[in-house]
Amino acid sequence: MTGGLVLEGVTAGYGAVHVLHDIDLAVADGSITAVVGANGAGKTTLLRTITGQLRPSAGSIRLTGGAGGKGGTDGTDLTRVPVEDMVRHGVALVPEGRGVITELTVEENLRLGGLWRKDRRAAAEVLTQMYELFEPLARRRKAAGHQLSGGERQMLALGRALMAAPALLLLDEPSLGLAPKVTASILGMLRRLRDDTGLTVLLIEQNVRSALAVADHGVVLNLGRVVASRPAAELAEDTDLRHTYLGF
Numbered sequence: 001m002t003g004g005l006v007l008e009g010v011t012a013g014y015g016a017v018h019v020l021h022d023i024d025l026a027v028a029d030g031s032i033t034a035v036v037g038a039n040g041a042g043k044t045t046l047l048r049t050i051t052g053q054l055r056p057s058a059g060s061i062r063l064t065g066g067a068g069g070k071g072g073t074d075g076t077d078l079t080r081v082p083v084e085d086m087v088r089h090g091v092a093l094v095p096e097g098r099g100v101i102t103e104l105t106v107e108e109n110l111r112l113g114g115l116w117r118k119d120r121r122a123a124a125e126v127l128t129q130m131y132e133l134f135e136p137l138a139r140r141r142k143a144a145g146h147q148l149s150g151g152e153r154q155m156l157a158l159g160r161a162l163m164a165a166p167a168l169l170l171l172d173e174p175s176l177g178l179a180p181k182v183t184a185s186i187l188g189m190l191r192r193l194r195d196d197t198g199l200t201v202l203l204i205e206q207n208v209r210s211a212l213a214v215a216d217h218g219v220v221l222n223l224g225r226v227v228a229s230r231p232a233a234e235l236a237e238d239t240d241l242r243h244t245y246l247g248f
Ligand SMILES: Nc1ncnc2c1ncn2[C@@H]1O[C@H](COP(=O)(O)OP(=O)(O)OP(=O)(O)O)[C@@H](O)[C@H]1O
Pocket: 014, 017, 019, 037, 038, 039, 040, 041, 042, 043, 044, 045, 046, 206
């Protein structure tokens, strides 16, 4: 499971309104990159553009898988890939608000994530792995989505996305509405996944401190432009930049 990402000169928005301006961004294969910025900076728009929900009016978006990357990720041009085909290209999104189907059980939600896989046995193996990774889900496999806590729902959304064995995982605000301890545990899982499987992660977060603590690389967006792109630890220590763009 490998899949870096490169955006070059991406401009996108809604109709005639440009929200993202000439975005250059690289997510290294097997790394965690956090995109941070104030409300309205364009973070969600960026994810929508990468996942094909919005078409950029200029620029390109490419996957840069290493040798042996799955699903033909080597150099795949995502710019024109329709949103429903993203999963086949190894790209999975955990949307803001989690995307769990609340009427279905934990297990049904997870199985949905692996549905497109032709190899049933592989899907069953991944299901077992998900229960090993997310112990609370194993205990609640028969519970309906609406019976879960916020943290369990976020785990389920993450587990469901991972059922597709993505090369690149995109997360929109995984900490939203979660207690700090639960956030830390979810973000810790991303780190473990990166270490154990080489998963590439692009994380959009309001919770800047937590995001930069878990990420390898940090990108600051302001008014739809990249104003900083540096190792996450460096960004976290840059008080001027924090005061100017991140409000703390
Ligand atoms: N569907 C839409 N139609 C028109 N403009 C939109 C739409 N969605 C977002 N915008 C505008 O795009 C800009 C960026 O919004 P976006 O949601 O991408 O920012 P964000 O950084 O994710 O902020 P937040 O954390 O508040 O979601 C904002 O000015 C917003 O008003």
